[in-house]
Amino acid sequence: MDQFTLNLIVVGFTFAIYIGIAIWARAGTTAEFYAAGQGVHPVLNGMATGADWMSAASFISMAGIIAMAGAGGYQQSAFLMGWTGGYVLLALLLAPYLRKFGKFTVPEFIGDRFYSGGARLVGVICLIVISVTYVIGQMRGVGVTFARFLEVSTDMGLYIGAAIVFAYAVFGGMKGITYTQVAQYVVLIIAYTIPAIFISLNLTGSFLPQLGLIGSYAPSGGDVALLAKLDAVVTELGFTQYTADTTNMFNMILFTMSLMIGTAGLPHVIIRFFTVPKVADARSSAGWALVFIALLYTVAPAVGAMARLNLTTTFWPNAVQGDALAGDAISLEAINTDPSLAWINTWKNTGLLGFEDKNGDGLIQYYNDANPAVAAIAAERGWVGNELTKVDNDMMVLANPEIAALPGWVIALVAAGGLAAALSTAAGLLLAISSAVSHDLIKGSINPNISEKGELLAARISMGGAIVVATYLGLNPPGFAAQVVALAFGLAAATIFPVLMMGIFSKRINKEGAIAGMLAGLVFTAVYIFLYLGWFFVPGTNMYENIPANHFFGISPLSIGTVGAVVNFGVAYVVSMATKAPPQHVVDLIESIRVPKGAGAATGH
Amino acid sequence: MADRTSSSAYWAANVRVILISLVIWFFCSFGLGIILRPALSGIMVGGADLGFWFAQNGSIYVFLVLIFAYAWRMNKLDKEFGVEE
Numbered sequence: 001m002d003q004f005t006l007n008l009i010v011v012g013f014t015f016a017i018y019i020g021i022a023i024w025a026r027a028g029t030t031a032e033f034y035a036a037g038q039g040v041h042p043v044l045n046g047m048a049t050g051a052d053w054m055s056a057a058s059f060i061s062m063a064g065i066i067a068m069a070g071a072g073g074y075q076q077s078a079f080l081m082g083w084t085g086g087y088v089l090l091a092l093l094l095a096p097y098l099r100k101f102g103k104f105t106v107p108e109f110i111g112d113r114f115y116s117g118g119a120r121l122v123g124v125i126c127l128i129v130i131s132v133t134y135v136i137g138q139m140r141g142v143g144v145t146f147a148r149f150l151e152v153s154t155d156m157g158l159y160i161g162a163a164i165v166f167a168y169a170v171f172g173g174m175k176g177i178t179y180t181q182v183a184q185y186v187v188l189i190i191a192y193t194i195p196a197i198f199i200s201l202n203l204t205g206s207f208l209p210q211l212g213l214i215g216s217y218a219p220s221g222g223d224v225a226l227l228a229k230l231d232a233v234v235t236e237l238g239f240t241q242y243t244a245d246t247t248n249m250f251n252m253i254l255f256t257m258s259l260m261i262g263t264a265g266l267p268h269v270i271i272r273f274f275t276v277p278k279v280a281d282a283r284s285s286a287g288w289a290l291v292f293i294a295l296l297y298t299v300a301p302a303v304g305a306m307a308r309l310n311l312t313t314t315f316w317p318n319a320v321q322g323d324a325l326a327g328d329a330i331s332l333e334a335i336n337t338d339p340s341l342a343w344i345n346t347w348k349n350t351g352l353l354g355f356e357d358k359n360g361d362g363l364i365q366y367y368n369d370a371n372p373a374v375a376a377i378a379a380e381r382g383w384v385g386n387e388l389t390k391v392d393n394d395m396m397v398l399a400n401p402e403i404a405a406l407p408g409w410v411i412a413l414v415a416a417g418g419l420a421a422a423l424s425t426a427a428g429l430l431l432a433i434s435s436a437v438s439h440d441l442i443k444g445s446i447n448p449n450i451s452e453k454g455e456l457l458a459a460r461i462s463m464g465g466a467i468v469v470a471t472y473l474g475l476n477p478p479g480f481a482a483q484v485v486a487l488a489f490g491l492a493a494a495t496i497f498p499v500l501m502m503g504i505f506s507k508r509i510n511k512e513g514a515i516a517g518m519l520a521g522l523v524f525t526a527v528y529i530f531l532y533l534g535w536f537f538v539p540g541t542n543m544y545e546n547i548p549a550n551h552f553f554g555i556s557p558l559s560i561g562t563v564g565a566v567v568n569f570g571v572a573y574v575v576s577m578a579t580k581a582p583p584q585h586v587v588d589l590i591e592s593i594r595v596p597k598g599a600g601a602a603t604g605h
Numbered sequence: 606m607a608d609r610t611s612s613s614a615y616w617a618a619n620v621r622v623i624l625i626s627l628v629i630w631f632f633c634s635f636g637l638g639i640i641l642r643p644a645l646s647g648i649m650v651g652g653a654d655l656g657f658w659f660a661q662n663g664s665i666y667v668f669l670v671l672i673f674a675y676a677w678r679m680n681k682l683d684k685e686f687g688v689e690e
Contacts, residue, residue: 077660081634084665088630091672092623096679210662214651225652243657245643253635278690280680287672294665301661505620594616595688 003408007149010412011419014187015164018180018423022168025176030452033173033459034104034435035274040178042281046288048181049272051188051424053263053289054296055134056141057485058083059188059421064393066304072244073304078252082259084290084297089264089497091286095273097504099282100593104274106267106432106496107440113503115586116511117445122518124440126495127267128433132473133488134268135429139474141422148350148398149415155475161423162471169427170463177427178275184420189295191417194410195400196299199306202404209302217309219320230309233319237312238371242305251554258561262489265497268425268432279596307396310403314341315366315388325377329363329387343402347395354390359383430470434462487529490557494521494564502572507590509572512579517572525564529557615686622678626671633659633667 027033040048066076101109107127111120139158146157168176193209200212203219204226216222217229224232230242246252263269272289273282313319318327335344347353355364359382366388367374378384398418401410438459443450450458495518502509502517509517530536532546544550546557555563592598637645642656650658683689 074657074660077638077657080661081638081664084668085630085634088626088668088671092626092675211651213662214653214658216652227652227657243654246639249639252639256635256639280676280683280690283676283679284673287669287676290665290669290672294669298662298665591612594619595612596683596690597688598690 001408003411004151006408007412007415010409011150011416014183014416014420017183018164019167021179021183022172022176025168025172025179027171027173027175027456030104030439030455030459032175033456034431034439035271036173036175036178038102038275039277040275042276042285043288044182045178045272045276045281045285046290047185047292048178048275049269049285049289050292050296051181051185051420052272052428053083053269053293053425054188054421055138055425056145056418056422057137058296058300059192060141060145060394060397060418063300063303063307064396066301067308067396068391068393070240071247072240073242073301073308074244075246075252077301078256078259080297080301082256083263084293085256086260086263087286087290087293089260090269090273091283093501094264094270094497094504095282095286096279096596097593098270098500099273099276100279100596102274104271105435105439106270106500107436108444109503110499110514111440111444113586113589114499114509114511114514115583116515119499119511119515119518120440120444122515123496123499124436126491126518126522127436130266130488130492130496131268131429131433132470134266134485135426135433135470136473136477137485138422138426138429139470140477142419142426143474145415145418145422149412149418158471158474161419161426162467162474165423165427165430166464166467169430169467170460173459173463174271174275174431177431178272180427181424184424185292187413187420188417188424189292191410191413191420192296192397193299195397195404195406195414196303198404198406199310199400200302203306203310209299209306213302213305219313226309227305230305230312233309233312233316233324236319236324237316237366238368238374242308248548248554251548251551251556251559254555254559254562258489258493258559261497261565262493262561265492265495265500266488267436267492267496268428270496270500271432271435272428303400304396307400307403311391311396312366314344314403315364329365331363332357333362335364340405343399346402347399352390352392352395352398353388355388358385358387364388426470430463430466433466434459437462437466487526490525490529490561490564491522493561494525494568498565498568498572502569504590504593507587508581509576510579510582513572513574513576516575517568520571521564521568524567525560528552528560528564532557611686612688615682615688618682618686619679622675622682626675629667630671634664638664 031037062079066073069076098109107120107123110123111117142161143154143158146152146160147154168180196209197207200206200209204212204215205218206212206215215226217224217226227243235241273285276282276285315330316324317330318324335341357364364387365383367386369375369386398414401414438455442458443455498521499514499518531543534541548554638656638660645655648655
């Protein structure tokens, strides 16, 4: 059976499961549509949160981002710590209290706690900006994965993905999405770990990639550590040492913190904790979510380091036993004839890998031609530049099964895993957007007397509308697709997280303080990002070139969310102190969300 | 009135547990993983230096233990103060 048929069967089978779940898990009430009837088991909610959280970027790109980073793999640890450490903040500072509050959306809490429709509206605006920017990347991910594995156009892939999400999100709401995400988690984690285990066995003899990362390099006899070998090989070729320390510790701290508090402030993650039955379940469910996320996130750095070493020794066969430059580079003849190297041409055809024999010697030299010491050796030997002209980050995960010569069904599984990661995150984001529209805008301000049936219909229509908008934006991505992630995390860190935390931990912060704080965090963070990336991301309108030398105090636009959060806290405090304390019924609300007792009765729905 | 004191005592106990947890959270990630890495580069965890290991794997394990320990501790506090569901 050829690879295409296999891919079709495996992907088709997973899609049939998702549709089956959609038929089984139809939502009959708004409570089911918004919060899955608040009856999801904490372990299952943890799994669904894992799939909700881990996007196409986590699944396909993260290992490659770590592996190929110009400043070395250590520098990228911010992603690993940031995207997991946020769950500690969520479990300790937000999830249990918001579950006790017992309603359906994040803006609803902001509106009730700060006794203000205006605060709720600012919350809706922040939520929609964050979630819409995020969902564009997911829709692209669906299209790209389809195109790569199923020989359809990116646009056609996007339509198919949108139709599948439509089936289970419009009819099943949060209930359908939750149980589909559980299935998607299982698919994506199997697809990620199987190739990782094989590459770890090949390179270190260790079954667990986590141990392989700190283990020794087996092909040279096992007397040198994997990371030491990797450091030696990449520095010999003129690249930055893989484990090199950060050159800007302050910025790395702020960046990690931005990702952590941004994670804790992402609305589509927070609403997952509204679905469990009790406050105690919200606490443990955050732990389960991190268990399932950690299964991928502790493997990713191992995949990154191993894939980088594997790639390098493939192009410099002598590096396996000794020094790379003591032998010849890989020859074009070997690439074209050796069956174990067939993947190089396969991936060249996809455009993710590129090479060119610039000096016509029949060999492909891979080195850093910007490094003077290596450039001198290159000049001596008649090389005219690095000949491995492109290695896309995504290749590190996608090509792994072929590099390790795994059977075709594993390759098909990776395709299904990439789609599961993108679809599950897209569905979670779409629910956050549509519930903000139907519950906060329609029920909350436009038509408060809407019937239960009417609101459920409005929720389904909003979901359909959100899918259409997301599909359109996926087909016609604004020019700034790559930068928007920075905006989403920065804004979540600077707006939603501080306002929720103050709402729970302070009785004194009032509506004036909350609104002023959110707006200050929003404007400060957005403006700092726009200074470097262009006003509203329009190319050419940036005031400064986005290079470290231009950054204020060395803070990159990616890291500014932390400062934005501090601005939000500070402004909210000062304004609150200068204005009237919140009324008694709000103080009572705060006291009630702080104790678990009585969650069932307090929902008011 | 008695109920009020006990619920504020419960909240104070909760905040204390949170603060202790956050100190550990900060120390293992920002401390060991970033700030103290140069100072501790001589200590190895297998083939990785301590800071590198905490930044790429170790801190995630600590986060996991922290969340479950917090959930366990709070379940106990809920019972002690009679505020469990």
